Amino acid sequence: MNKRLTDSLWGYAFILPQMIGLIVFALIPLVSAFVLSFMKWDGFGAKEFIGLDNFVGQFRNPDFTLALWNTAWYTFLVVPVGIVLAMLVAVALNKVRGKVIYRLFYYMPVVTSSIAVSIVWLWLLNSEFGIINVYLKQWFDIEGPDWLTDRKMVIPSIAMLSIWWGLGSNMVLFLAGLQGISSSYYEAAQIDGASKFRQFWHITLPLLSPTTFFCTIMSIIGSFQVFDQSFVMTGGGPAKASYTIVYHVYQLAFVEFTFGKSAAAAVILFFIILTLTLIQMYTSKRWVHYGG
């Protein structure tokens, strides 16, 4: 009996620091955010309870719906392309020599800060003098698009650089996943005369599916929170073409000082991410194979 008590006390003592952190920096703010989303507040005066007005207001706000659309479009571009590329690179790296050297190069962008990446690409994508357009003209005689100043090109441009930036991250996870696939599967397939492509389709892909699943979820969650690139490169423009949900949350709170609206937008973002994650987890049963 005494042991039970001392064990319990020790247990609570050990979790105490993180529990304090959890309550103070996660739970209280979370509840606060929800409460705030029902209020009208500019940071100074009194808070005024206005029920669901902020939420309705957000969906009626063209800025918000634009941000929603931009973010969804961005995610749609970044996630499939990024994951497929990362997987292909990982599979290729696994088959050739020099894996460690290639890995060094492919992972390099991941360790650099989003700001530096954004600034460098701001220069690369410059419509007149960026080397991308200059070489397009010089080598292929193509008039390169206005990557960051054309409303239709902005999101694809940022998506492109995000894929470049994050490829290494997903790649190393796929490399780890590939390590877990026993080579006896491939040997058996080879003896049976299966082509490389069939081996990839019927062995690699299914056995890699847990990794693919994890990468997809993390990628979607991350993409919906995109902010740094638009903030640094285009300020959300041109004409809010690169305005994202998080940018909107930031704008509402720290530029327009409407904290209630900002909280509401953030809460909506939370539910979007939560719903997408739950959908993925539910549908995962159909295509994710564990074990092997």
Next chain:
Amino acid sequence: MEANINSRAERSRRAAWAIVRTNRSGTSPLATALLHALLILGAIVMVGPFIWMVLSSLKTFSQVFLIPPKWIPDPWEWGNYKRSWEALPFGRAYFNSFYIAFISVACKLITCSMAAYAFAKIRFPLRGPLFILFLATMMVPGQVTIIPLYLMMKSIGWLDTHLALMVPAALLDAFGVFLLRQFIKGIPDELEEAAIVDGAGRFTIYSRIIIPLIKPALAALAIFTFLGMWNSFFGPLIFLNTPDKFTVPLLLNLFRGMYITDWTLMMAGSAIAVVPVLIVYMIGQRYIIEGVTLTGIKG
């Protein structure tokens, strides 16, 4: 029957011949060469922007707009770096970034491992629900809590201080707790039981047995979170106001705001922010990548 045996023998013969003719992994030399070509092309795309950044940073302003573009600077304008360094307190920003990340990570390792040990090995009431609570918070995007956090920090006067960044990082990392718990669960109970028989208390077990055994996980978590904190932007953007207190990414953003039209200066500033990190990366890449991968697999 005979036809079957013949065709099986035939297939085995062909398979053996195929294996002899190709390399160990069964790919033809042509395919391997093609793969290498593509991979090298990809590697150039990955690294090219950094090379262009460094080379551009060493050019004079007029050279930057040359068409066709000149890759090698002529003359080598080192002055861009001097001007960048004098324009904004980069040295101070490096110091800030470093000590914020270092102290946060050090404290985080302690608090996370303590909690992870308890969740993994100590029985106490509500252990299950409390752990699930931790996991649940991982689902909440940071932008939801950042505004109340901002208001909280404002009310206790921590706005524009580094404490606003360090204390939450040191005291809350649900992912870290989750990760370390996975590792600690793998430690056999017998080790602890033997220690208890020898009269060791809970804290001794934690510090003398558990911690040494999870060093790889601690290192991995340390690298992963250090890198994350070093490069983080949104948090510092919200909490910090005075340029002297800025972290490197934040200062670089300020730099961009002020000097965006001067591209050679911008490239130099970016290089100042990025090159030291890349050097550390190239030296320790094995540990960094393996550490990050470890957190990814177990997480």
